[in-house]
Amino acid sequence: MIDLRSDTVTQPTTAMREAMLAAPLGDDVFGDDPSVNALQDKVAHLLGFEAALLMPTGTQSNLCGILAHCQRGDEYLVGSKAHTYRYEGGGAAVLGSVQPQPINQLADGTLLLADIAAAIKPDDAHFARSRLLTLENTWNGQVLPMDYIKAATDLAQQRGLMRHLDGARLFNAAVFQAGVDQSDPYAQARRIAQHFDSASVCFSKGLGAPVGSALCGSREFIARAHRIRKMAGGGMRQAGLLAAAAHYALDHHVERLALDHKHAARLAQGLAQVFADSDAAKRLGAAVEASPTNIVFVKLPNEATTALLDHLKAQGILATGLIGLRFVTHLNVNAEDMEQVISAAAQFFNTPHLTRTA
Numbered sequence: 001m002i003d004l005r006s007d008t009v010t011q012p013t014t015a016m017r018e019a020m021l022a023a024p025l026g027d028d029v030f031g032d033d034p035s036v037n038a039l040q041d042k043v044a045h046l047l048g049f050e051a052a053l054l055m056p057t058g059t060q061s062n063l064c065g066i067l068a069h070c071q072r073g074d075e076y077l078v079g080s081k082a083h084t085y086r087y088e089g090g091g092a093a094v095l096g097s098v099q100p101q102p103i104n105q106l107a108d109g110t111l112l113l114a115d116i117a118a119a120i121k122p123d124d125a126h127f128a129r130s131r132l133l134t135l136e137n138t139w140n141g142q143v144l145p146m147d148y149i150k151a152a153t154d155l156a157q158q159r160g161l162m163r164h165l166d167g168a169r170l171f172n173a174a175v176f177q178a179g180v181d182q183s184d185p186y187a188q189a190r191r192i193a194q195h196f197d198s199a200s201v202c203f204s205k206g207l208g209a210p211v212g213s214a215l216c217g218s219r220e221f222i223a224r225a226h227r228i229r230k231m232a233g234g235g236m237r238q239a240g241l242l243a244a245a246a247h248y249a250l251d252h253h254v255e256r257l258a259l260d261h262k263h264a265a266r267l268a269q270g271l272a273q274v275f276a277d278s279d280a281a282k283r284l285g286a287a288v289e290a291s292p293t294n295i296v297f298v299k300l301p302n303e304a305t306t307a308l309l310d311h312l313k314a315q316g317i318l319a320t321g322l323i324g325l326r327f328v329t330h331l332n333v334n335a336e337d338m339e340q341v342i343s344a345a346a347q348f349f350n351t352p353h354l355t356r357t358a
């Protein structure tokens with residue numbers, strides 16, 4: 001199977017499993033797990049924060065982050081298509097009585113500064129207290145420009161809001177920007193993160209660890225988040241087994257994200273060519289929505305999406321149509337796989353009985 005549904009489908013490599021097996025372990029609820037402590041120190045240092053906390057998932061990490069910043073009756077400003085608004089079960093509202101204030105999100109993942117400014121409420125009993133701005137980078141594979149991050153987070157700070165980064169794929173953004181200006185991707189990740197009071201990163205996406213995220217912030221903030229994590233059922237015991245995988249991923253799987261981006265670029269270019277060469281694709285309005293990182297969206301009517309997914313699946317290729325037709329590259333797919341996907345798509349769009357049903 002060529003599985004492009006998500007970069008979460010990766011299997012731990014042999015070397016990663018060996019690092020897990022070799023990890024010294026303790027009970028992290030007692031603060032005793034040396035591998036967890038080493039990972040937390042490493043992530044905090046890497047991203048320029050005082051402290052970090054290992055989390056089982058990015059969802060729990062964002063939840064603990066929002067709840068550590070906000071009280072009941074506060075609100076967080078968030079993109080209308082952001083993970084922390086749409087895809088986390090409404091957790092901040094359900095579990096924290098924190099109201100999300102969604103803000104229209106543009107195709108490049110940004111929120112207009114004027115929309116952010118207009119959404120911040122005055123201190124008046126009618127309103128929830130505007131407390132936090134959350135940004136997502138990358139968003140749908142799009143990389144937020146550095147000058148935009150600075151402008152949006154400066155605005156939030158001037159208006160008295162805290163700033164949280166959902167950096168589930170922060171290292172994809174950092175590797176992309178480091179590739180453009182030939183800088184160090186770790187330093188670039190730190191440059192992005194420094195505009196925020198807290199940041200959440202996932203190890204279980206492109207970095208290829210089986211489980212895990214980290215929340216970073218000040219020592220005091222992480223102490224509050226630690227209490228909330230316990231309340232959310234996230235106090236883990238010999239979690240060093242997982243921390244060792246994340247540690248290995250940070251050491252060995254960051255720079256190679258550039259390869260995932262290259263594969264996605266080839267896939268986007270190949271699919272665009274298929275669409276340009278096919279009358280059926282033109283009739284269906286098929287279009288590629290590429291990103292500079294590891295996610296490729298294809299715009300296609302729903303019935304055609306289903307038909308194409310079925311056709312690909314029959315050829316051993318998996319993608320998802322859940323939030324629009326999406327292909328995500330990662331460390332378990334290679335250049336040859338991209339060529340296979342492109343030829344399977346070409347076969348679909350140039351076979352009349354396949355596209356006619358769509």
Ligand SMILES: *Cc1c(COP(=O)(O)O)cnc(C)c1O
Binds near residue numbers: 058136168169204213
């Ligand atoms: C995956 C993801 C998360 C967290 O997901 P989990 O599956 O809970 O680890 C958060 N934000 C973004 C942008 C993501 O892509």
